[in-house]
Amino acid sequence: MIVNKQLITIKGTREGLTLYIDDSCSFSDMLKELDQVLSTKYTDKDEPMITVTIQLGNRYLHKEQEEELREVIRRKNKLVVQSIESNVILKKQALDWMEDSEIKTITKIVRSGQVLEVTGDLLLVGDVNPGAKIVATGNIFVLGSLRGVAHAGVDGNRDAVIVASYMEPSQLRIADYISRSPDYESEGVSMECGFIDGAKSKIVIDRLQVLSQKRPDLNGFERRILHG
Known part of the structure; x- marks a missing residue:
């Protein structure tokens, strides 16, 4: 039997939500599962605003991809992206650092x-x-x-x-x-x-x-x- 791997892990903190995203899956698969997960959990308009921190692991997103990711979360009621964090940076950023x-x-x-x-x-x-x-x-x-x-x-x-x-x-x-x-x-x-x-x-x-x-x-x- 084939068991689908969970791509999105959500943990609640005092500051809001932290989303841990599998860094080995494709970007499109990640967006699809993220949209499904958030649609089933955070749709109540009466809920207070929740800040979201996204942990990408060893994945780097270009600006266009980052904007797509933010847009998926923005479409959900009461969710706002606080930060997107990754273990990976561009070579130029590393050299500047x-x-x-x-x-x-x-x-x-x-x-x-x-x-x-x-x-x-x-x-x-x-x-x-x-x-x-x-x-x-x-x-x-x-x-x-x-x-x-x-x-x-x-x-x-x-x-x-x-x-x-x-x-x-x-x-x-x-x-x-x-x-x-x-x-x-x-x-x-x-x-x-x-x-x-x-x-x-x-x-x-x-x-x-x-x-x-x-x-x-x-x-x-x-x-x-x-x-x-």
């Missing part, structure tokens, strides 16, 4: 008037002189003196941090926050870090040791940088 998460190691002195910009995290082995500026989309680590301007998380990453062997910047920036009244002594301090304190809504400077508590998501390589 790798570039954005990569640590760029540069050995040089950034002199007055110079601007050093990188995508991802910056590990600068050298000094940042007054009048110089360093910029990164991720974190900034300076194994040297930071006396110029440092801007981490330039694309809006408020979890980014700035670390320096000797911290005496003219200005610190993290995402859209600017350090206008730095919390450090005028002569500078050794082995300090700057990060956004959400409770205080500002950039604070603190001992390097607190960073593991403030930003526990720093990866292993960054931890080796911080702890030697």
Whole structure:
């Protein structure tokens, strides 16, 4: 006896519904079964609005296919797609992600008037002189003196941090926050870090040791940088 394989699995959560879709079936078979399943379960107009999260597994959908999938769900009463999630991304997206998460190691002195910009995290082995500026989309680590301007998380990453062997910047920036009244002594301090304190809504400077508590998501390589 042939038993048809179930292509759609529905699980209810506090946030709504999660649809787990078999990633080995054809797209047309998946749409057909999805329409049948939803038609038998979610047709009551008196039901409150339900958000739907779709888990595709190892399946990638083109924009046209994604719109077809959304349309099947939109036709049902009180169902709205919250997100469509997949384990698969395009090669370009993967390369962009790798570039954005990569640590760029540069050995040089950034002199007055110079601007050093990188995508991802910056590990600068050298000094940042007054009048110089360093910029990164991720974190900034300076194994040297930071006396110029440092801007981490330039694309809006408020979890980014700035670390320096000797911290005496003219200005610190993290995402859209600017350090206008730095919390450090005028002569500078050794082995300090700057990060956004959400409770205080500002950039604070603190001992390097607190960073593991403030930003526990720093990866292993960054931890080796911080702890030697």
